[in-house]
Amino acid sequence: MKWKASIGLEVHVQLATQTKLFCGCRTTDSNAPPNSSVCPVCLGYPGALPVLNREAVRLTVRTGLMLGCAIRATSWFDRKSYFYPDMPKNYQISQYAAPLCEGGAVEVEGEDGIRRTVRLRRIHLEEDVAKSLHIGRRSGVDFNRAGVPLMEIVTEPDMGSPDEAFAFLLALKRILLCLAVSPCNLEEGNLRCDINCSVRPADRSELGTKVEIKNLNTFKGVRDALRHELERQQAALEAGELLEQETRRWDADAGATFSMRTKEQAHDYRYFPEPDLMPVRISVEERESWRAALPEMPARRCERFMQEYGLPEYDARVLTADRAIADYFEEAARGASNPKWVANWMMTEMLRRMADAPSEAWARLPVRPAALRELAELAGRGVINSPTAKAVLDVLFERGGDPVAIVQERGWGQISDAAAVGGLADRVIREHERVAADFRNGKAAALQFLIGQGMRLSRGKANPALLRDELIRRLGSRSESAG
Numbered sequence: 191m192k193w194k195a196s197i198g199l200e201v202h203v204q205l206a207t208q209t210k211l212f213c214g215c216r217t218t219d220s221n222a223p224p225n226s227s228v229c230p231v232c233l234g235y236p237g238a239l240p241v242l243n244r245e246a247v248r249l250t251v252r253t254g255l256m257l258g259c260a261i262r263a264t265s266w267f268d269r270k271s272y273f274y275p276d277m278p279k280n281y282q283i284s285q286y287a288a289p290l291c292e293g294g295a296v297e298v299e300g301e302d303g304i305r306r307t308v309r310l311r312r313i314h315l316e317e318d319v320a321k322s323l324h325i326g327r328r329s330g331v332d333f334n335r336a337g338v339p340l341m342e343i344v345t346e347p348d349m350g351s352p353d354e355a356f357a358f359l360l361a362l363k364r365i366l367l368c369l370a371v372s373p374c375n376l377e378e379g380n381l382r383c384d385i386n387c388s389v390r391p392a393d394r395s396e397l398g399t400k401v402e403i404k405n406l407n408t409f410k411g412v413r414d415a416l417r418h419e420l421e422r423q424q425a426a427l428e429a430g431e432l433l434e435q436e437t438r439r440w441d442a443d444a445g446a447t448f449s450m451r452t453k454e455q456a457h458d459y460r461y462f463p464e465p466d467l468m469p470v471r472i473s474v475e476e477r478e479s480w481r482a483a484l485p486e487m488p489a490r491r492c493e494r495f496m497q498e499y500g501l502p503e504y505d506a507r508v509l510t511a512d513r514a515i516a517d518y519f520e521e522a523a524r525g526a527s528n529p530k531w532v533a534n535w536m537m538t539e540m541l542r543r544m545a546d547a548p549s550e551a552w553a554r555l556p557v558r559p560a561a562l563r564e565l566a567e568l569a570g571r572g573v574i575n576s577p578t579a580k581a582v583l584d585v586l587f588e589r590g591g592d593p594v595a596i597v598q599e600r601g602w603g604q605i606s607d608a609a610a611v612g613g614l615a616d617r618v619i620r621e622h623e624r625v626a627a628d629f630r631n632g633k634a635a636a637l638q639f640l641i642g643q644g645m646r647l648s649r650g651k652a653n654p655a656l657l658r659d660e661l662i663r664r665l666g667s668r669s670e671s672a673g
Contacts, residue, residue, distance in 0.1 A: 191391055191392075191428070192391070192392040192393075193389050193390065193391060193392060193424050193427075194350065194389070194390055194391070194392040194394075195350055195351060195387060195388070195389055195420050196347040196348075196349075196350065196387065196388050196389075196390070196397050196398070197347060197348075197349035197350065197351075197352075197354070197355050197385065197386070197387045197416060198311075198344070198345045198346060198347035198348070198349070198385075198386040198387075199343075199344075199345050199349070199355060199358065199359070199383055199384070199385060199386070199412075200342060200343070200344050200345075200383065200384040200385075200386070201342070201343040201344075201345075201359070201362065201381065201382075201383050202318075202340050202341075202342050202381070202382045202383070202384075203253075203340065203341045203342075203343065203366060203371070203372045203374070203380070203381055204217075204318065204338055204339070204340060204372055204379065204380040204381070205245075205246050205249050205250070205338075205339040205340070205341055205371055205372055206249070206370065206371060206372050206373060207243055207245045207246050207249070207339055208245075209243060210231075210232055210243065210317070210337035210338055210339065211240075211242070211243050211246055211283075211315070211316075211317045211337055211338065211339035211340075212231055212232070212240030212241060212242060212243065212283065212317060212337055212467075213229050213231035213232050213240070213241070213337055214229070215227045215228060215229050215231075215232055215337065217338050217339075218334050219378070220377075220378040220379065222334055224323070224330070224332035224334065225332055225333050225334060226334060227334045228333045228334065228336070231337065232278070232317075232333060232336045232337030233278050233333055233336070234278035234279035234280075239466050240283065240464075240466055240467055242267075242467060242470070243339060246315060246339035246341075247290065247315065247470060247472075248480065249339075249341070249369075249371040249372075250290050250291065250313060250314075250315050250341045250371075251290055251291065251472065251477065251480055252369055252371065252480050252483075252484065253291070253313060253341060253343075253365075253366070253369060253371055254290060254291030254294060254313050255477070255480060255481045255484060256365060256368075256369055256484055256487070257291075257294040257295065257296060257310060257313070257365070258293070258294040258295055259291035259292060259293050259294035259310065259313060260291070260292050260293050260294075261290065261291055261472060261477050262288060262289070262290060262291070262292065262472070263471065263472055263473075263474075264288070264469050264470070264471050264472075265285060265288040265289060265290050265469065265470045265472075266285070266287070266288050266463055266464070266467070266469040266470065267283050267284065267285055267315075267463070267464040267467045267470075268283075268284055268285060268286040268287060268461045268462060268463055268464055269281045269282070269283060269284075269460075269461065269462055269463075269464050270282045270283075270284045270286065270316075270459045270461055271459055271460045271461075272459060274319070275320075275322055275329075275331055276319045276320040276321060276322050276331055276336070277319050277320070278320060278333060278336055282316060282317060282319065283316065283317050283464050283467070284314065284315075284316035284317070284342075285314035285315055285316060286314075286461045287461070287463075289312040289313065289314035289315075290313060290314055290315055290470065290472075291310075291312060291313035291314070292311070292312050292313075293309075293310060293311075293312075294309075294310040294313070295307045295308060295309050295310055296308045296310065296345075296358060296361055296362055296365070297361065297489060298354065298357045298358045298361050299357065299361075300353070300354060300357060306348075306354070307348070308345055308346070308348045308349060308354075308358050309345065309346040309348050310343060310344065310345055310346070311344045311345060311346050312344050313341060313342065313343050313344070314341075314342050314344075315339065315340070315341055315342075316339075316340050316342060317336070317337045317338070317339065317340065318335050318336065318337065318338040318339070318340045319335070319336060320332060320333045320334075320335055320336040321334070321335050335379075341371070341372075343362070345358070347386065347387075347388070347397065351416075352412075352413040352414075352416035352417045352420070353413065355385075355412055355413065355416055356409055356410075356412065356413040359383070359409045359412060360409065361489075363381065363409075364488040364489075364510070364511055365487065365488060366381075367511070367512050367513060367549065368485055368486075368487070368488050368491075368512075368513040368516075369484075369485065369513075370513060370549070373548070373549070376407055376408055376409070379407060381407070382405060382406065382407050383405075383406045383407070383412055384402060384403065384404050384405065384406070385402065385403040385406065385412060385415060385416060385419075386400050386401070386402050387400070387401055387403070387416060387419060387420060387423075388400045388401065388423070389420055389423040389424050389427060398423070398427075398433070399423075399432075399433040399434065399435055400435055401419065401423065401433065401435065401436055401437075401438060402436070402437045402438065403415050403416075403419060403437075403438050403439065403440055403447055404437055404438070404439055404450065405439070406440060411440060411442060414440075414442070414445070415440035415447060418440075418445060418446055418447060419438070419447050422446075422447065434452065435452065436449055436450070436451065436452050437449075437450045437451050437452075438450055485513060488510045488511070488513075488516075491510045491516060492506045492507055492510045493506075495509060495510060495516075495519075495520075499523055499529035499530070499533070500529060500530060501529070501530065501533050505533050505537055508537060508541070509533065509536060509537070512549050513549070514549040514550065514551075514552040514553065515536070515541070515549075515552060517552070518536075518540075518552045518553075518555075518559055519532065519533065519536050519559075521559035521560075522536070522559035522560070522562045522563045522566075523563070525563065526563050526566065526567065527567060527570075528566075528567075528570055531566040531567065531569070531570040532562060532563055532566045534566070535562060535565065535566050535569075535583075536562075539580065539583055540557075540562070543587065555587075556586065556587060556588070556589060556590035557583070557586040557587055557590065558590065561586055561590070561591070561592065561593055562586075564592070564593045564594060565579060565582055565583060565586070565593040568582075568593055568594070568597065572606055572653055572655075573597070573606075574597055574602060575650065575651070575652070575653060575654055576654075577645075577650045578597070578602045578650055578651070581602065582596050582597060582602065602651070606653040606656060608656065608660070611652055611653060611656045611657050611660050612660045612664075614644050614647060614648055614652060614657065614660075615644065615657060615660040615661045615664055616664065617647065618640050618643050618644045618647065618661065619640070619661070619664060619665065621643070622639070622640060622643060625639055625640060626640065626665055629665055630665060637658070637661065637662070640661050641654060641657055641658055641661065644657045644661070645657070
C-alpha cells in the first residue's frame with residue numbers, strides 16, 4: 191500500500207524586544223546568571239498584574255502582514271491552564287479564541303525546483319515559560335526566560351515530506367531575519383518547533399491519527415525526527431496496529447521518538463479570556479503604517495539581485511539570506527562598474543571575516559560600502575593584485591578610510607607595465623635556470639614556483655596574470671630556439 195504523510199508545524203519565535211511581554215524585566219542572553227532578570231509579574235506572585243508590551247504586538251503584526259495574514263482589529267489574550275515546574279503561575283497567558291493574525295502563507299521551493307504554498311492557520315502571541323535545569327541528581331528552574339515574548343506561527347498540515355518541512359523552516363527564517371523580528375539563533379532557543387504529523391493511505395483524503403513531537407530546536411532535528419516518526423507510523427499501520435493520538439519526544443542520540451503522554455485536546459487547557467488584560471485594538475491607520483514600512487521579501491530580492499546585478503542564483507541567495515548583508519551589498523554595488531566584483535568580495539572576504547558577527551554589526555563596520563566598491567574596482571581593473579587588495583581590506587577593517595588613498599600612501603600599486611614585468615621574468619629565469627628547464631621539459635608545476643619567485647622579488651606588486659604570460663612567452667620562445 192502507498193502512504194501519504196501530512197505535516198504541520200508550530201514554530202515558536204522569541205521576539206527581539208528589550209523587555210518581557212508583560213513586565214519591565216530585560217530579556218537577557220542565554221549566558222546570564224540564573225534568575226537574574228525576574229520580578230513579581232514574571233514569577234507569578236499573587237496580586238502582580240501584567241502590562242502588555244506594545245513592541246511585541248507590532249513585531250507580530252508586521253510578521254503577519256509580511257506573510258499575507260488577515261489582521262484582527264480586536265484580539266485578546268486567554269489563560270491556558272496547565273501544571274508544570276517551569277510554569278510559575280500554573281497557567282500561561284496566550285491567545286486562543288482571537289489571535290492577532292489569521293491565514294497567510296509561505297512560499298517554499300523544493301529540491302525539485304517547484305514552488306509550493308504552505309498555508310498558515312494563525313500567528314499569535316504568548317509568554318514563554320521558564321527553563322528546567324538538571325545538574326547531576328539535582329534539578330532547578332531558571333525563570334529568566336519566563337515571560338519572554340513568543341510569537342507562535344501555526345501552519346496547516348500542507349507539507350508532505352521531511353524535506354519540505356525543512357525547506358519551509360529555512361524560508362520562514364529568511365523572512366524573519368529580513369523583518370528583524372528575532373535573531374533566530376537556534377542555539378539560544380530563539381526558534382523552537384513542535385511537529386504535528388500523520389500518515390494515511392494515499393487514496394484516502396481524511397487525515398490519519400495525529401502525533402505531536404515537542405520542542406525541536408534544530409532544523410536538522412525536525413527533519414530527522416519526521417523521517418523516523420513517519421516510518422514508525424507507516425510500519426505500525428502495515429502491521430495492523432492502531433495509532434494513538436499522543437505527544438512524543440525526539441531523542442537525537444537514539445535516533446527515535448518516545449511517548450511522553452496522550453495528546454491533550456483544547457478543552458483540557460480550560461481556556462478563558464485573561465481578566466487582567468484589556469483587548470488589543472489595532473486601528474486601520476496603524477496597521478497600514480506598519481504595512482508601508484515592510485521590507486522587500488527575501489525571495490523577491492533574490493530574483494531582483496539576479497536580474498539587476500547579474501548575479502548567479504547561488505550568490506543572490508547567500509547575499510539575501512540576511513537583510514543586513516543584503517542592504518550592505520546593495521549599497522556597495524550601487525554605481526559599481528561590475529557588481530559581480532563586489533559580490534565576489536562579499537562572498538569571500540567579507541562573509542568570512544563577519545561569520546560570527548551579529549546582523550547589526552554590518553551597520554557599524556569601519557569598512558563602508560563605498561570603500562568596498564572602490565576596493566573591488568581597484569582589484570578588478572588590475573590596479574592592485576589580490577594579495578595587496580586583501581592587505582588594503584585589513585587596513586579598512588582596522589581604521590576605515592579610502593582604498594585609493596591607502597594604496598598611494600603605502601606604495602602598493604600593482605606593476606602592470608609589460609616591459610617592467612618582462613624584465614622581472616628574465617631575472618627569475620636567470621636565477622632559477624634548473625626550474626626553468628623543468629618547465630621546458632613538461633613539468634607544469636614548475637611555473638607556479640617561478641611565478642611565486644617573481645611575486646617575491648616585486649614584493650607582491652607584479653600583476654600575476656601578466657607575469658605568468660611573460661614567463662610562458664619567454665620560456666616557450668627559448669624552448670623553440672633551443673630545439
